[in-house]
Amino acid sequence: MLSLMVVFCMARSPIGQTGTVHSLLKNVRALLGDSAVLDELTAAHGADSGSLRVEPTDTQGVSAVLRACAEAEVAVVPEGGGSGLVGGAGPQPFPHVLLSTRRLQTLEHRSGEPAARVGAGVTLAELERSLAPTAWRYGIDFGARDQATLGGTITTNAGGSGVFRFGTTRQQVLGLEYVLADGTVVSDLSPLMKDNTGLSLQDLIIGSEGILAIVTQASIRLWPRPEHRATVLAGFPDLDAALQASRVAARSVPIEAIEFMDGACLSAVAQHTSVAHPLEGHGAALLLESAHDDQTVALAALHDWIDATSPSATAAATDRADRARLWAFREGIVPAITARSSFPLLKFDLTLPQESLAGFLDWCTTQFGDAAWQFGHAADGNVHLNLTDVAQGERGAISDTVYRQVCALSGSVSAEHGIGRYKVAALAQQRTSAELSLMRGIKQVFDPKGILNPG
Amino acid sequence: MLSLMVVFCMARSPIGQTGTVHSLLKNVRALLGDSAVLDELTAAHGADSGSLRVEPTDTQGVSAVLRACAEAEVAVVPEGGGSGLVGGAGPQPFPHVLLSTRRLQTLEHRSGEPAARVGAGVTLAELERSLAPTAWRYGIDFGARDQATLGGTITTNAGGSGVFRFGTTRQQVLGLEYVLADGTVVSDLSPLMKDNTGLSLQDLIIGSEGILAIVTQASIRLWPRPEHRATVLAGFPDLDAALQASRVAARSVPIEAIEFMDGACLSAVAQHTSVAHPLEGHGAALLLESAHDDQTVALAALHDWIDATSPSATAAATDRADRARLWAFREGIVPAITARSSFPLLKFDLTLPQESLAGFLDWCTTQFGDAAWQFGHAADGNVHLNLTDVAQGERGAISDTVYRQVCALSGSVSAEHGIGRYKVAALAQQRTSAELSLMRGIKQVFDPKGILNPG
Incomplete structure (x- = not known):
């Protein structure tokens, strides 16, 4: 987009x-x-x-x-x-x-097939509702599911909470239909998992942020839908301890989500939604979800993890509504801290290598103090750093500081949301001139008049 | 390649x-x-x-x-x-x-990390041997593991038996180092699972068959290594029945391989290796493997599947050597039928949509009779059709016939092995002139002098 x-x-x-x-x-x-x-x-x-x-x-x-x-x-x-x-x-x-x-609202799913053909305008929530009665589900999910469309998530190669298990959007797209800048329609919607014929134009267009073509439809792969889910919110003294515990969880196959958040985020959600704080006084928390056809296996995965990592407090749920209440502590962070900020949130979407993650979060706390709100997807090192109360005039300099630190730690300035217009300068930091030159050449091949998404 | x-x-x-x-x-x-x-x-x-x-x-x-x-x-x-x-x-x-x-033999794996940095020259077997003592394994495996190098598998976006569970090679590559036609090295080996910065040159180079750049190193993602494995070889009256049963297995998460073969392939291996035929008289067989940290769960997945699909005979194994004996019925097919053919095998690597798969295999039998040997990866529709006794002069016409049938059924003429020189004409059948023109433009951007892999 x-x-x-x-x-x-x-x-x-x-x-x-x-x-x-x-x-x-x-x-x-x-x-x-x-x-x-x-x-x-x-x-x-x-x-x-x-x-x-x-x-x-x-x-x-x-x-x-x-x-x-x-x-x-x-x-x-x-x-x-x-x-x-x-x-x-x-x-x-x-x-x-x-x-x-x-x-663009098409949605075809043949009963029993691990693939569906879906229009670019279908939201992730609409897709999930239509798959709910079947044995299959889509591999991508995140908080903005009611708003984010399949086309938008393909164009930005969106991630979300299950990436360490299922991969990013790129890994979910089997076939793609798109329209080139001159109006030519390229339609290869065959749902084949293996297809190596020529250069993969499809994989180039996924994540290209609308500068090469407009995505209109996709064949997406579906995954078996486990019958049971169990969720736990676990407290730790600090982010470092939480992240260490998250790495144990990443090895357990039934665990499909490992989200982290600092203690201030938890408190902000509790205050904003007026619910009781389940982990009062903890410096950090992890939210884990496991899924399996056998409820015993789903629960055992969480119990094994708790035994191995000894969080200081836990709140657990298997029922849909109770799980949603636990997820609200993760997905409710942005509205809760938006309400506290006198300026729009300054949002970052960063990935750090596992070994640099805790150090980076420490750096953020030192650098920004109470203005820093830290949460994200622990298993893939994806930090959604948000800063409250940053005035317009300071935003550029602060962003530069953060991007420089991320690049110094071999991280990525764009995990899930792309480059857009906000991060163009940072792109030049992260990619070499040879890479940028190849990208410019490819843009010229797809769109010689520069019609698509200039800005 | x-x-x-x-x-x-x-x-x-x-x-x-x-x-x-x-x-x-x-x-x-x-x-x-x-x-x-x-x-x-x-x-x-x-x-x-x-x-x-x-x-x-x-x-x-x-x-x-x-x-x-x-x-x-x-x-x-x-x-x-x-x-x-x-x-x-x-x-x-x-x-x-x-x-x-x-x-190019580098191999770095930091203990506990779900990623490794591996040189292009390391074979899949060497990689597996070096990971064997760890809690992690690579997601790609196939019969040619002793010979196939990581660089070759990236260049061809290789598949194998676990694709329906872990995806193709493209889905395993987190970072890539490659050399452009003019000698420029592009090295982005950060093992980030989420990184959307600019166009994905990396995904363009994966599967490009050496025409855009030479791959020298990659950061690959690793998956948790399950402690237990169980394998079953199950007999069915015909391929149609076997393929129906395979679709039930694809939904069971512990099942990681679902290979099919016709009865003639089984008999050929038994004769060639002088081992007892475990499923004498069956028209087709499936080889399933399940894997889990808990052996009970691994076995239960296979038992549940047997209960649901009632194969007419089964041979099962959990021990490493016994499992290898069962796998030999799948991986020993090519040597066994090579020994029977008076000409080099005419090999095909095709993917068919699930709904067309059984019909396509019927067509092959009708068309080629005893010369047709059919086996492959059932869950992703990948057929390794092999024809024995095809003289040099007939190969082109027979290939054309097969490719036309595959295209008519919306399949792919190249599942795992790319286009190479053998399939160039078929590529033009499967891709539109707009797509071929974009591919030519991209080749020109990467390699204006046409140095890399002409042929």
Whole structure:
């Protein structure tokens, strides 16, 4: 959903003149009908920007819009569910067509098959609801499931809590349908787990943040749905102890989620939601979930882990509603700390190697004190550092400091949410000039006019 | 390991003149020392071909060879373990440097880490031996493990028997080091499970068959090593019944391998190895293996499956040597039928959608009768069809017939072994002109002189 285009800037004649966009609007209305052109965003972008927003209902509609835009040389910015954190799909600084894939709502699942064919506009929550009665489930899940669409998660190669067990979104996509900048539809939706024919264009487009093509549909792999789940929230004196305990859990196959959070996050959620704090006074906590067809096995995995790591307190649940109450301590962190901050949260999405993770979190505490809220996915080293009360003028310098520290520790400045517009400078820190040059060359191959997602 | 270059042909001045290769040989000897230039292959390729074979011992050596070759405009053909099936690494029709990665033998694994850093020349068997004392194992395994190198398996995105559980090689690679055609080394070996920074060049290079870069090292993810394994060989009246039963097994998480073979394959192995046939008279068999830390759970998975599918006979084992005897009925098929064929086997590596798999195997039997030997990985629809007694003159037409049938059933002509030189025509059948044009553009970005793996 995002944009690498400051890095990928192409020589290009000025595009998106008001007149052009207005005549394009007329063409698109003629192609798709009024209902697909939801808003003429002129007001939002200033009187002369002439941008518009379209919501095609099928792949042919996406193709028609892209063909029209390519002919008129108007930029196209794709939009998924809007849950991204890096400023990809927000207002852009020039006239463009905002192309929403939200109405691409196909969903085919043949009974018994470990694969489904799903439109880019289906949210993760809608996908889960439709698979719930079957023996299968999707491998990606995270807190923004009601908002995040399959297309958006593919475009950003989203992660979530089960990555150490099932891999990222890239590992879930068997086949892909996408539309190139000139409107050409490439559709390879065969659900084959093994298919090595030519270069993997599909894997290049996954995670490309909308700069190479617009994803319209995917064949995704499904995993067996375990019948039973058990969840435990376990207290530790500090993050270091919690992370050590998390590494024991990563070896136990029934354990599918290992989330960490500092004690301040727990307290913030308890206060915000007015529920009793289950682990009062602990410096850190882990939330573990195990899943298995046999409830004894699911529970045994958690008991074995508790025996091996001796957390100082635990709260456990097997029932759906009780598990949700425990998960709320992890998924409720962002709303709870948003409510406390006098400025928008300064959010980071970082991965650290296991051996540097505890040291990095210590560094954050020293550097930012009470402003730092630390939580994330322990098993894959993915830290969602959030800072409260950071004024606009300080955000750039603080981000630079964090990204420099992450790079120094061989981590990644973008675990799950991509580069977007917020992290373009950091990308240049993390990738060599040879890599950036190859990326620019590939962008030129896919989109010689630089139509897709400039920004 | 292979070559897409008939498809990717570039305008290029004639390269590899005898004089050029000989002076290159001198330069490479000076750079790497005599020991790295193993054979001057002049004899093998005809007196005037002037090819040579080099075996650098580190990444800098690979870089030096590529830089020298790029300057001299001499083609480079990479060579891994030599277990490929599509004619990638065999003798080439023009002068070139054969660059073996076999001596890139680094192997670092920090105790307790679910990742390792491994040189391209390490074989899957060597990797397994070094991990055997640890709590971790690699996710890819197949019969050619003694010969296949990590570099070769990455270059071809190899599969094997555990793909339905762990994914293909692409899903095992966390970080990659590779050398571009001009000698530039790109090294991103951080073992991060989540890292979305820029376009995924790494995923483009995995499976690219050596036409974009030479892989020298990788950070691979490791999986928990279950303490117990149980194997069962189960007889069914025919392939259709066996495949139906395989689909039940795919849902049981402890089951990690579901291999199928027709009755003739079983008989051939029994005769070739002079062991008693455990399932005499059965038209087809499945070999299942389950793995778990708890032996009861591993065995229960197999018993549950037997109860659910009622195979007409079974042979089971939990002990290492007994399991190997059962696996020999699957892994011994190729040597057993090679011994029966008056011509080299005509081998296919195909994936079919689950719903077309049984129908395709029926078609093969009708089409080729006793010459057809059918086996493969049931859970991911990967058929290793082998034909005995096919004379040279008939091979092209028969291959075309098979590939056409596979494409008509929405399958893939290359599951695990890539396109190589044998399947270039079939690639054009399976990919659209838009896709082929993008692939050509990408090849041009990575290798403008067309040095890497032409053929």
